[in-house]
Amino acid sequence: MAYLLSAVDFQKMADYLYRKTGIFLEAEKHYEKVAKYIDARCAVIGADSFRKYFYALRFEDKSGDEFQALVNAITVNETYFYREKEQFEVLVERILPELHAKRPSHLPLRILSAPSSTGEEPYSIVLHILEEGKIVEERDIEIVGIDIDSTVIDKAKKGRFSERSVHAIPRPVLSKWFRAGKPGYDLIDDLIGTVDFRVANVFDRTQMRQLGKFDIIFSRNMLIYFDDASRKEVAMTFYDMLNPEGYVLLGHAEYMSRITSVFKAKKIDSTLIYQK
Ligand SMILES: C[S@@+](CC[C@H](N)C(=O)[O-])C[C@H]1O[C@@H](n2cnc3c(N)ncnc32)[C@H](O)[C@@H]1O
Missing domain, CATH: 1.10.155 (Chemotaxis Receptor Methyltransferase Cher; domain 1)
Known part of the structure; x- marks a missing residue:
């Protein structure tokens, strides 16, 4: 044809x-x-x-x-809860305690998920923070999820997920924070609204500036769709958006050392994280 x-x-x-x-x-x-x-x-x-x-x-x-x-x-929106879950463990066991100790106590710690797709990544962050339980009692944590695709952001706001999307969540965690949907699983009402979802393009400087400064940026499985020049542009935007000593976490197939040398790479167990 x-x-x-x-x-x-x-x-x-x-x-x-x-x-x-x-x-x-x-x-x-x-x-x-x-x-x-x-x-x-x-x-x-x-x-x-x-x-x-x-x-x-x-x-x-x-x-x-x-x-x-x-x-x-x-866009390719593939995602699921607890994808590359070691990074969420490093977040709650190492990064958040470190930044909690360093930052003035009246300031929230701010985490950006860019891109969030349908919400599984930022909500995995929420679930890990809630399951860890200690930091959230002492410190406000703000989580923002952005994606260029408006349909995925609309879905993310609803908090409804398929069986496939939740398959990697441990059963006790799933039954605590979700209820059975028709079909799939729905986040319990208390969790809806814990992530601030917005449509935004990482190449739009104005949109990115409006999000404010962050302590941690998750940017997983998006840079693979860009070429070298675009990856570098986005990495530098993230650099500008991070507070001093803030961190970037990338997907397993993405390496900051191939993009720019402005971040310090740190290896925690098998997880690479990048510090401003
Ligand atoms: C494969 S998903 C990754 C989702 C999640 N971070 C994960 O690792 O599971 C890639 C997402 O990047 C988004 N995306 C692509 N280009 C973008 C851009 N310029 N700005 C913001 N989001 C973008 C797509 O819409 C898609 O939802």
């Missing part, structure tokens, strides 16, 4: 998306997905060529909805 999107047009789309989001699309891997999406959108908006769709996307999309729909269709 012939798509409206030619190989040359694919490159135009890829360049445009890259400039706007840092997401790096490759023809061999992504052509079919993008082409199908554009055919579907053209049918909805009554465009009979890629040129018309691309014009509408760039020059007639005053609300930003067309761009948001494209981003929502392109």
Whole structure:
């Protein structure tokens, strides 16, 4: 079947998306997905060529909805609770006690999950902090979750999760903080609202500045979708957003040493963390 999107047009789309989001699309891997999406959108908006769709996307999309729909269709949102769980253990056993001892006691400790996808990562942070139980009695902790994809942020706010998404949570923890949903699992009401979720693009300096300063930034499994220049740009944004001696945690396949040397790498057991 012939798509409206030619190989040359694919490159135009890829360049445009890259400039706007840092997401790096490759023809061999992504052509079919993008082409199908554009055919579907053209049918909805009554465009009979890629040129018309691309014009509408760039020059007639005053609300930003067309761009948001494209981003929502392109992103890969795979996530689950307690993914790479050693990092959450290092967070509650080492990082939070260290920063709790260092920071003036009236200040909250602020943690950013960028990207949060549907919320499993920031809520895993909440669950580990609650299960640890001591620091949260002495210190306010604020957790913010951001993602460029508005559909995942809408889902995250609802606190409803599939069986697959909660599979790695130990059963006693699951039964304490969730109730059976129809289907899946719902967070108990007291936990809804413990994470401040917002739609934001890590490349949008204004949006990122508005989030304020953080003590810890989790940025796992997003940089793999970017190229080297974009990774560096985001790493430097995180550097600026961190309080002195704050930490960044990346996904297992992501290494700060390959991106920039401004952070100090520390190894705790098998977990690498990066300090400002
Ligand atoms: C694979 S998920 C990772 C979720 C979670 N951190 C984890 O490790 O389980 C990647 C997320 O990055 C988000 N993303 C991609 N580009 C982004 C950008 N420029 N700004 C913010 N979020 C972005 C996607 O929408 C997607 O939800």
